[in-house]
Amino acid sequence: MNPILVAQGVQKSFGAVSAAADLNLSFERDSVTSLIGANGAGKTTFLNMVTGYLRPDAGRLSFDGQELVGLDPRRITRLGVSRSFQIPQLFSSVSVRENLLVAEGIAAAQGIAGVDGVEQATDAVLERFGLERYAAQAAGLLPEGVRKLLDVAMALVAQPKMLLLDEPTSGVAAAEKFGIMDLVMGAVRGQGVTVLFVEHDMDIVSRYAARVVAFYDGRVIADGAPGKVLDDAEVRRFVIGEEPHASA
Amino acid sequence: MRAAAWSPLSPSAAAILPQWLVFLLALALAKGLVVLGLVLLMRTGLVSFGQGLYFGLGAYAAALLANRAGLADAALMIVAGTACAAAVAAILGLLLARYREIFFAMLSLAFSMILYGALVKSSALGSTDGFNLHAKTFAGFALAAGSERRLFYAVSVVLVFCVAWLLHRYLASHWGRLSAAIRDNELRVEYLGASVYRVVYVNYVAAGALAGMGGAFAALAVGHVDPETAYWTTSGEFVFIAILGGTGNVLAPFLSAAIFEGLRTIASQYAPNVWQMSLGLAMLAIIMFLPGGLWTLLQRRKAA
Numbered sequence: 001m002n003p004i005l006v007a008q009g010v011q012k013s014f015g016a017v018s019a020a021a022d023l024n025l026s027f028e029r030d031s032v033t034s035l036i037g038a039n040g041a042g043k044t045t046f047l048n049m050v051t052g053y054l055r056p057d058a059g060r061l062s063f064d065g066q067e068l069v070g071l072d073p074r075r076i077t078r079l080g081v082s083r084s085f086q087i088p089q090l091f092s093s094v095s096v097r098e099n100l101l102v103a104e105g106i107a108a109a110q111g112i113a114g115v116d117g118v119e120q121a122t123d124a125v126l127e128r129f130g131l132e133r134y135a136a137q138a139a140g141l142l143p144e145g146v147r148k149l150l151d152v153a154m155a156l157v158a159q160p161k162m163l164l165l166d167e168p169t170s171g172v173a174a175a176e177k178f179g180i181m182d183l184v185m186g187a188v189r190g191q192g193v194t195v196l197f198v199e200h201d202m203d204i205v206s207r208y209a210a211r212v213v214a215f216y217d218g219r220v221i222a223d224g225a226p227g228k229v230l231d232d233a234e235v236r237r238f239v240i241g242e243e244p245h246a247s248a
Numbered sequence: 249m250r251a252a253a254w255s256p257l258s259p260s261a262a263a264i265l266p267q268w269l270v271f272l273l274a275l276a277l278a279k280g281l282v283v284l285g286l287v288l289l290m291r292t293g294l295v296s297f298g299q300g301l302y303f304g305l306g307a308y309a310a311a312l313l314a315n316r317a318g319l320a321d322a323a324l325m326i327v328a329g330t331a332c333a334a335a336v337a338a339i340l341g342l343l344l345a346r347y348r349e350i351f352f353a354m355l356s357l358a359f360s361m362i363l364y365g366a367l368v369k370s371s372a373l374g375s376t377d378g379f380n381l382h383a384k385t386f387a388g389f390a391l392a393a394g395s396e397r398r399l400f401y402a403v404s405v406v407l408v409f410c411v412a413w414l415l416h417r418y419l420a421s422h423w424g425r426l427s428a429a430i431r432d433n434e435l436r437v438e439y440l441g442a443s444v445y446r447v448v449y450v451n452y453v454a455a456g457a458l459a460g461m462g463g464a465f466a467a468l469a470v471g472h473v474d475p476e477t478a479y480w481t482t483s484g485e486f487v488f489i490a491i492l493g494g495t496g497n498v499l500a501p502f503l504s505a506a507i508f509e510g511l512r513t514i515a516s517q518y519a520p521n522v523w524q525m526s527l528g529l530a531m532l533a534i535i536m537f538l539p540g541g542l543w544t545l546l547q548r549r550k551a552a
Contacts, residue, residue: 051439072438073438073439074438074439074441074442074443077438077439077440077441078441082439083439089433089435089436089439090432090433090436091428091429091432091433091436092432092433093428093431093432094425094428094429094432098425098428099429101425102422102425102426102429102437102440103440105422105425105426106422106426106437106440106441106442107440107441108422109422109442110441118422154436154440155439157440158440158441
């Protein structure tokens, strides 16, 4: 097999806190993996290192054969790694449509636009994510679920090879969570996109991930199929046990 | 459309308006150009308290071209003022495009005060008094005595509106959208794969060029340059005019600059001692009741 993302001996600490202690992970193309773990276990730190926001203290990260350590988020985005954020990063003062137009415009400047041009491509995204009725609203005034969707929709505009989602359903009403995940997974299905998502809701994890990587204290304590990992004694104690809302 | 053709800010007005009003409006157009650049920066989320640097550079470059190089052609002087300011902005922009908020504002102010200090100390350039200049031709055509200001005003109006229209197009383009996006969230722009630095740099240089063009226009209108053009109160005046007009439209700076110059003329005649106080009160009223500037009044009327 030829993995798309490989982490070798990646280390990162913030003072005395180790957020990544010798991480060795690889991710297959076109796979869906969930990263789980208690707060502070190192999941988001891992995403931040992959996207160039943080630089590992040691180790290597390679994406599609290209070394990522030392590149900034912009370069890494251009290599084909897009991300969404735990707190959606939007252009709050302009409309949903304008948000997507910015994303489409940037993609077009890099030669990624659809054949129909920026406006049509934007309309297509609005439709795919069910955002048409919010199109004219200011992004800063949207309900959280819609903000999350827009955040992911913008990340996908660049047609990435890899999509990193940081808690795509946190802060969203329980009834809406599956709807959001269905839309997101539907948008990437059949596109050959490798998905990594950080998630605290174990129902979401077991439903959408083919593989689960459990973090604790900057280390990987379990890695494998959801059924196996979620049954692991250490995972039950350190991950699920410490997340009361996750077992509901 | 017919009313617009006869408004004071139209070329045909130059033929019928009294001389003092032509002068006032020519100065308003010049300052409006500087503020137009400031609006571009503000749309990107930056406020410069140092546009006097480029205003002064443009004015002195135009004046020196006429006085020292003997090329007293108004068109050439405007080109020289714009080019000189753009060149300096292209160098300083490399540094300034890395800064935001108060650091950007203060650093740009510091650079403008360096120019002010240099001009004050240079006796060859007239020190604090500055020097006079006089344009003999415009694009090769001799400027007849007396009608000079009027003709020049008419041409300024056309040119300035062309520049405003270009900026309007720019703001409506992808780069304009990207500028507003940077004001909202730089992190997201970088994570979409675009360079924030590049957009800020380009906008900074464009704003510098516009301020230089405004400086050259002002020098031609007044017929005199002095270090005051680069002083921080001049830069502050530009920010004042920008806030007074608002950033909603590319014509707002010109409307606002005309009102500002008009107020100043009236106030200095009838209330010379409280003129600055009345400015302060006007600013207070704008910030409290019209945070989007005077332009929002026009928008409201359109919406009603």
